[in-house]
Amino acid sequence: MKKTTQIRPQGLTVIAASLSMVFGSALAQDNEEVTRLIRPESSVQFGAGYLSDDVIRFGQYSGLKDSGLYAIGNVDYLRRDDATGTWYRFDARNLGLESRSVRVEHERQGNWRYGIEYSKIPRYSQYVVNTGLRGIGDDIQMVTPVAIGAGFDKRLKTEREGVTITGQKFLGNGLDVQVRFKNETKEGDRLFGRGRFDGRQFLAEPIDQTMRQVDVILGFTGEKLQLSGGYYGSFFNNDNRSLTVFPFASGANVNNLSPIALPPDNEAHQLYLTGGYSFTPTTRANFKVARGIATQDDSFIVASAPGRSNLDGRVETTLLQAGLTARPMPKLSLLANFKYEDRDDETPVRQYFPPVSTTVNAFNEPRSLRSRTGKVEASYLLPADFRVIGGVDYEERRRNVIAVRQVNYREETDELSYRVELRRSLGETLNGSIGYVNSDRDGSRFQNPASFPVTGPVAPLHIADRERDKVRLKLDWAPAEQLSVQLLADVSRDDYSGAKLGLDDGRSTFVSLDASYSISDAWQALGWASREKSRIDNDSSTRIGTVHTPWSAEVKQRTEAFGLGLRGKLNERWKVGGDIQYSHDRSDYGLSGVPTATALLPDVKYTLRTLKLFAEYEMRQDLSVRFDAIHDRWSTNDWVWSSFAYSDGTTLSQDDSQKATFIGVSMRYAWR
C-alpha cells in the first residue's frame, strides 16, 4: 500500500508566510499602500439625523426644516480602467434631503465623454401666509376677504428640477466638439398681488415654467492659436400665461386688474467665435465676436385694441471684444481690452390701446443699449521691489429714448476711471499693497419726464452724475511657516450731483482680518472677522395737500461677521473639528425733515449664529463612523410684514426667533 505523507496545514501557513515574507510581503504591503495612494477612491456614506425643531430659515433650500428624522446619503463612486484611461463616475448627494443631486459620467480620457446630471433645489418662503384666497396653485384665483388672522395658513414654495446632458468628443489635431443640454423646470407659487394705493390684495403667482439651454461648441487648441465657436440657445416656456382674478370689480383700486399677464414664452439664440493667439511667450491677443437674437412673440392674453395678437419682440445683440497683453520688457507688463456690445431692440413700435393721459401713451417701449468699454493698464517693477500698476477704464453707455418718460432720463453716460496701485514685498514675511481708484461719470443732458414734478427731477441712480473714490489696503503677513495673517481694508465714497432730488452721496468701509495657524501636523485653526458699513443719503419730497415738503433718508447698513474653525486628530483613529459662524446685520433708516410724526422706521436687525461640530472614528481601515452636530440660531426684528395687512385681510408672518439642533450619525466606507 502506498503511503502518503501529508504536510499539516500549520506547516503550509508557515511556508506561505515565509515565502510571502521573502518575495511578497514587503512588496505586497508596499503595493497595497501605494495603491491606496494612487488609485481613485470611492466612498459611500449612509446614516440618519434628527432635527430638533421646525426651522424654515435653516432648511429653506434643503427641505431640512421640520423636526424629525432624516436620512443621510452620499455616494461618490469613481473607477478608472488604467489600461484604457476610461473613467466611470457616479455621484449622489443629499439623498435624504429634497436638495438631492445625482450625476453619472462615462469618459475615455482624451477621447470622449458623456454624462447626465439631475439636481433639485427647493425654496420655501420664509413667510407663512394667512389668507382667504382660493385657487392657490391655479391660474384662476378668487379673492375671499377674511378678518385678519381668520384665514388658512399656507407656506409658498417653488422647486427647480434640472437635468443636464453633456458630451464631448476629441476629434484629433487639437479639435474637439462639446454639447450640453439642460432642461430645468420651476414649479410652485410665489408672493404676488394686485391693487392701487390702499386697495392691495394678496395673490399667489402660479409658477409652471420650463427653461431649456443648448450649447454646441467646436474648439481648437493649438500651441499658439486657440479657437472656440458655437451656438447657444435658451428657451423659456410658461404654462401659466395669465392669472385671472375674481371678483373683477371689487373696488375702484382693483377694478380692471384681471387678467394679469404672466411672463411670456421667449427664446434667444447666439452664434459666437472666440479665440486667442500667442505671438510670443509674453505677447497674446484674444477676441470674441458674437451675434444673438432674442425673440418674444407669445400670444397676448387679451386682444389689444388695434387688434395685435403678439408683440413680435426681437432684440439683436452684437458683441465685439479684443484684448492684448504684452511684456515688452521684463519689468513692464501691458494690458489693453476693448468691448463693444449693441443690444438693439428691434421690436416694432405700435399702438396697443387708446392713449390715456400725457404720462401713459399707447405704444410699447423698446429698450436698446449700446456700450463701449475700454481698459489700458501698465504694471512696472520699480527698484526696491516696488511694483506700480496704473490703469485707465472707460465706459460709454448709449440708450434709446422713448417719447413719454416716467422718470428723468439720459441718453448717454460716460464714466472714466483712473487706477493706481503700489505693491511691495516688505520683507520675507510681509507683502502689502495700496490702491486708489477715482471714477467720474457724467453724460448727455437729462430729458425730463412727461409730468415734470414741481419739486424738481430725480437723477436716477444708474445714470446720475457720480464721482467715486476708492482706496484699498491689503497686507499679507506670514511670520512663520505655521501662521499667516491677512488684512484687507476698503474705503469708498460716492458723490452724486446733477439733480436736486435722488441720491446725494454714499460712503462705505469694509475691513477684514483673517488668520490661519497650524498648531501642529495634526491640528489646524483658522479665524476671520469682517465689518462692512455703508450709508446712502437720498433726498425726496412729499406732498401734503398742495404743499411739497423735502425730506431725506440716511440709510445705513452694517454687517459684522466672524468665523472660527478648528480641525485635528486626537489620535490615529479620531478626527474632530468644528466651526463657529456669527453674522449680524443692522439697517438704520434715518429720516430727517420728515413732515409726519409717524414716519419713523425702527432699525432692522438680523442675527445668525451657527455652531458645527464633527467627529470621525476610524473603526478599521476605510470604514469610519461620523457624528455631526449643528446648532443654528437665527433671529430678527424685521417689521416689513409684521405691521402690514392686505385689504382682503391676508397677513404674512415669520418666526422671529428660530433655533434648532441637528444631530447626525453616519457610516462611511471607502474603497479603491
Added chain:
Amino acid sequence: MKIDLRSVRRWMPAALLSIALLGGANAWGADDGERKDLVLTGDKVCTRCHDETEAYPVLAIGKTKHGTVADERTPTCTSCHGESPTHINKPEGVSERPSPDVNYVKDSKTPVEKRNQACLNCHQGGKRIHWQTNLHAARDVACTSCHQVHTQHDKVRDKQTQPEVCFACHKEQRAQVNRPSHHPIKEGKVACSDCHNPHGTAGEKMMVRDSVVETCYTCHMEKRGPFVRSHQPVTEDCTICHNPHGTVNDNLLKQRAPFLCQQCHEPSTHQGTVPTVEGNSAFAVGRGCVNCHTQIHGSNNPSTADGRGLRR
C-alpha cells in the same frame, strides 16, 4: 534517495524563516536602480523622495486626470516642475537642496507667469482663452492659488466647497452669503462658477455669458422679455437693484422699498411718500411699492393704462 518527510517538516520552516530574514533584508536594501515609476512616466526620480510623508504629498496625483497615463497627453513631473537638475542632484557645497525649476508652494520664488504657463501649455483653450486679459491674471493669481493638483478632491471644482476657496480673497461676499436673502450658495446648490468664469471672459465681472443680464437670464429667463411695457433698468443691468451675493432685503434687493424706488422716481404723486410702519402704509411694509407694481420686471399685457404702471 528516500526523504524523511518528518525531518523535512522540522527543518523547512526554520530554513524558510532564515531565507526570509536574509531575503527581506536584501529587499529593503534594494538600490534605486530597481525602483519603478509609481504613477507618471519617469516619476521614480521624484518618488524616491517625495511620497505622502513629505510636506507636499504628491502621490495622490495618481487619483486624478493628470495621473491617467493611458491618456497620452498626461504630463510628467517635469512637464510642470521643469527638469530641475539641481533639485534632483544637490550640487556639492550647497547646504540646502535647491527648489525645483518651477515651484508652486506658498512662498515660491518662481514668477507667477511661469507657474501659470506650465498649466496653460495644456489648458489654454476652451474656457481659459481669455485668461491673460482677466483681472485674476493681472493681479498675479496663480492657478494653484485656487486649484489643488495633487489631490483627488480639488475643492474649487466641487460646487459644495468652491465658495470657501473664492472667499479666501473675496471676503465681502463671504459675509454677504449669510444674509437672510441669498442664493443657495452656502447650501451648496449654487456655486460662484455658475455665474462667473474665474479664468476670464469677454465681458465684465467675468460673467459666464459676457454680460450681467445674459448671465442672470440663464436661470431667470422669464425676465428677458422683451415686453410691451418694460422697466428700463431691468434691461440694462440687474445689479442696479439687486445684489446677487446676498442682502438683508427680500429678493436680493439692495435697498428696500420705497428707498430703492425713490432713487429714480420723482415725487410727482405718491412716489415721494414718507415711509412709515404706522397705519398700514403701502410704501414701506409688505412688498412696498411692489405691493401694487407686481410686474416690476415688465408686463406683456397690451390692455389699457395699467400696463404702463406695471400692475398687470
